[in-house]
Amino acid sequence: MAVKTKVLNANDMENIRVCADLIKSGGLVAIPTETVYGLGANALDEKAVARIFVTKGRESDNPLIAHIADIDDVKLLVGEIPEVFNALASKFWPGPLTLVMKKNDTVPDIVTAGLDTVAVRMPSHPVALELIRACGCPIAAPSANPSGKPSPTKAEHVLNDLDSKIPYILDGGDCEVGVESTVLDISGNIPQILRPGGVTFDELKTMLQDVTVYKQAETGIESESLKPRSPGMKYRHYAPKAPMTALVGKPEKTAEYIKSCLCNGKGNNIAALMFDDYALDNPNVITFGSSEDYETQAARLYDALRTFDDMAITEIYAQVPEERDLGYAVANRIKKAAGDNIITCT
Numbered sequence: 277m278a279v280k281t282k283v284l285n286a287n288d289m290e291n292i293r294v295c296a297d298l299i300k301s302g303g304l305v306a307i308p309t310e311t312v313y314g315l316g317a318n319a320l321d322e323k324a325v326a327r328i329f330v331t332k333g334r335e336s337d338n339p340l341i342a343h344i345a346d347i348d349d350v351k352l353l354v355g356e357i358p359e360v361f362n363a364l365a366s367k368f369w370p371g372p373l374t375l376v377m378k379k380n381d382t383v384p385d386i387v388t389a390g391l392d393t394v395a396v397r398m399p400s401h402p403v404a405l406e407l408i409r410a411c412g413c414p415i416a417a418p419s420a421n422p423s424g425k426p427s428p429t430k431a432e433h434v435l436n437d438l439d440s441k442i443p444y445i446l447d448g449g450d451c452e453v454g455v456e457s458t459v460l461d462i463s464g465n466i467p468q469i470l471r472p473g474g475v476t477f478d479e480l481k482t483m484l485q486d487v488t489v490y491k492q493a494e495t496g497i498e499s500e501s502l503k504p505r506s507p508g509m510k511y512r513h514y515a516p517k518a519p520m521t522a523l524v525g526k527p528e529k530t531a532e533y534i535k536s537c538l539c540n541g542k543g544n545n546i547a548a549l550m551f552d553d554y555a556l557d558n559p560n561v562i563t564f565g566s567s568e569d570y571e572t573q574a575a576r577l578y579d580a581l582r583t584f585d586d587m588a589i590t591e592i593y594a595q596v597p598e599e600r601d602l603g604y605a606v607a608n609r610i611k612k613a614a615g616d617n618i619i620t621c622t
């Protein structure tokens with residue numbers, strides 16, 4: 277069923293009501309959050325959630341995040357609420373932190389891809405909160421991009437990707453954070469970061485005595501022999517069409533490397549993602565913030581990756597920021613977009 281996708285202004289309460297009605301009746305709506313746009317459906321409606329997987333072309337073994345608008349609503353989804361939950365939720369919710377906990381029986385298996393845990397997040401975007409409240413149910417929402425592509429941080433990104441596949445995109449402006457939430461598993465004894473994101477490692481450290489990082493969350497693609505803890509982490513992700521190489525090292529070194537690539541014979545077919553303060557003056561260079569401004573890098577990363585798809589190029593090189601603060605999540609996304617094709621420049 278091809279429908280012309282409409283972009284609705286989220287400032288108009290009537291539009292929020294229209295989208296809530298659609299979600300309540302089993303439909304899909306693209307919704308703004310502070311991290312990235314999500315593709316939302318009633319999390320408790322199995323058939324509606326199945327449509328998310330079809331629309332995104334998502335593997336059925338990759339579970340979804342259920343979004344709630346009140347901390348107390350965690351009880352709708354979670355069987356055992358861990359001791360650390362209250363402290364984490366009161367500090368970081370609403371916000372870019374997803375908590376993985378043991379699920380209860382009301383959560384359909386399709387949401388959790390058959391796992392006995394469910395990922396829950398309370399977003400801070402006022403439109404997301406209003407919509408969830410208007411629906412009266414948790415909203416399951418992955419990022420609103422076709423699987424494998426960079427996540428959308430503007431309504432227009434969603435329209436480019438999903439036009440005619442969903443009826444409505446609720447336009448709540450550009451996403452402030454720009455990279456996805458941090459996924460933290462608190463279902464075991466020691467909290468473990470499954471995906472770095474909007475809440476940083478240091479911020480979590482202030483609240484938790486012990487917190488570990490799941491090895492495959494750090495860089496890349498999970499090995500076949502390891503059972504994936506966060507199934508989403510095993511795929512090449514966030515990727516532009518042209519193959520990309522992530523360049524790790526001091527920014528002056530990675531900039532030097534890019535300069536040598538752009539200056540060789542096939543320079544016209546090569547593009548680069550560079551820090552503002554190291555950028556080369558070349559039409560194939562896209563910038564995404566200065567080398568230590570991780571917030572700006574996060575906010576601009578996916579838009580920058582998307583612009584490469586409109587360029588006549590065959591290779592991309594990207595400067596990777598230092599893995600601190602929000603730079604950790606930015607570095608993670610660039611490495612994954614590169615499918616772990618990483619060069620260390622010294």
Ligand code: TXA
Nearest residue numbers: 311314339340393394395418419456457505506507508
């Ligand atoms: O910021 C975000 O988290 C955005 C917005 C829309 O909220 N959502 C998002 O969803 O990034 P998605 O589906 O693109 O990524 C969800 C990640 C995947 O890596 C998935 O494998 C993991 O969370 N995940 C979901 N449920 C899980 C579970 N029960 N156990 C482990 N990992 C889980």
Ligand code: MG
Nearest residue numbers: 418419420427
């Ligand atoms: Mg995603």
